[in-house]
Amino acid sequence: MLSVQSVDYSYGPVKALREVSLTVGPGEIVSLLGANGAGKTTLLSVISGLLAPARGQVLLGGQVLSGRKTSLVVEAGLVQVPEGRQVFGPLSVEENLQLGAYCRRGRQHRQQVSRDFEQVYHLFPPLARRRRQPAGTLSGGEQQMVAMGRALMAAPKVLLLDEPSLGLAPLVTREIFDIIKKLPEQGCSVLLVEQNALGALSVAHRGYVLTNGSIRFSGSAAEILGDRQLREAFLGPERFEGSTGNKP
Numbered sequence: 511m512l513s514v515q516s517v518d519y520s521y522g523p524v525k526a527l528r529e530v531s532l533t534v535g536p537g538e539i540v541s542l543l544g545a546n547g548a549g550k551t552t553l554l555s556v557i558s559g560l561l562a563p564a565r566g567q568v569l570l571g572g573q574v575l576s577g578r579k580t581s582l583v584v585e586a587g588l589v590q591v592p593e594g595r596q597v598f599g600p601l602s603v604e605e606n607l608q609l610g611a612y613c614r615r616g617r618q619h620r621q622q623v624s625r626d627f628e629q630v631y632h633l634f635p636p637l638a639r640r641r642r643q644p645a646g647t648l649s650g651g652e653q654q655m656v657a658m659g660r661a662l663m664a665a666p667k668v669l670l671l672d673e674p675s676l677g678l679a680p681l682v683t684r685e686i687f688d689i690i691k692k693l694p695e696q697g698c699s700v701l702l703v704e705q706n707a708l709g710a711l712s713v714a715h716r717g718y719v720l721t722n723g724s725i726r727f728s729g730s731a732a733e734i735l736g737d738r739q740l741r742e743a744f745l746g747p748e749r750f751e752g753s754t755g756n757k758p
């Protein structure tokens with residue numbers, strides 16, 4: 511469904527991505543693992559069209575996304591939840607969610623959008639209780655829920671999640687991962703960027719390991735977890751400590 515083909519990206523002299531290729535199929539949760547500075551956020555931004563690749567292309571359902579305006583990428587079904595959540599602090603939870611449906615504001619979408627509101631509140635019960643609360647006053651976990659809910663309001667086929675567990679307590683992290691696990695049932699595939707490798711692999715079907723801008727390994731969650739050398743060489747043993755997940 512999502513296909514990234516031989517993508518290169520540089521920030522001036524800094525080469526951030528080299529010949530990166532990956533796929534995310536229908537109903538799949540795929541994790542992208544890597545240390546700080548490996549290029550994870552850069553890759554998500556190239557996929558969502560915020561950055562234009564120097565080489566290579568991104569396809570969704572066989573259609574080339576690279577070079578399209580971001581609003582068209584969202585309409586095509588690909589939505590990014592940014593690192594650090596970036597909710598609109600002074601706006602209420604409901605207003606943040608409404609903004610997610612910006613591309614579906616015509617009358618023909620009205621019924622489906624109101625169904626999706628209820629679906630988001632069903633998926634994230636704490637948000638239902640805080641509809642009128644300014645999003646900036648929510649806890650970190652609740653803000654992550656707003657960011658994910660806002661993205662789901664665009665009815666994505668593929669959701670890009672950038673470090674959803676960042677700065678969250680283990681219990682809240684588990685809650686977020688449990689919600690991510692449910693997304694494929696709703697017709698939404700996931701590309702999950704995480705430094706919490708164990709947590710991510712506990713919900714992902716497959717994973718890729720990115721180091722210094724290149725994909726060094728790809729395989730099933732079990733293969734990545736089972737490879738001690740890979741863990742230590744590419745992720746560092748500390749990435750597997752303090753896990754909130756179970757081995758699949």
Ligand SMILES: Nc1ncnc2c1ncn2[C@@H]1O[C@H](COP(=O)(O)OP(=O)(O)OP(=O)(O)O)[C@@H](O)[C@H]1O
Pocket residue numbers: 521524526544545546547548549550551552553593705
């Ligand atoms: N706006 C920028 N200008 C110049 N260099 C940048 C910029 N953004 C990122 N880089 C560089 O590109 C490389 C990849 O950064 P990126 O943010 O994609 O990494 P990351 O894997 O998301 O890291 P983290 O886990 O810390 O979020 C790093 O070397 C970083 O310094």
Ligand SMILES: [Mg+2]
Pocket residue numbers: 550551552593672
């Ligand atoms: Mg990042």
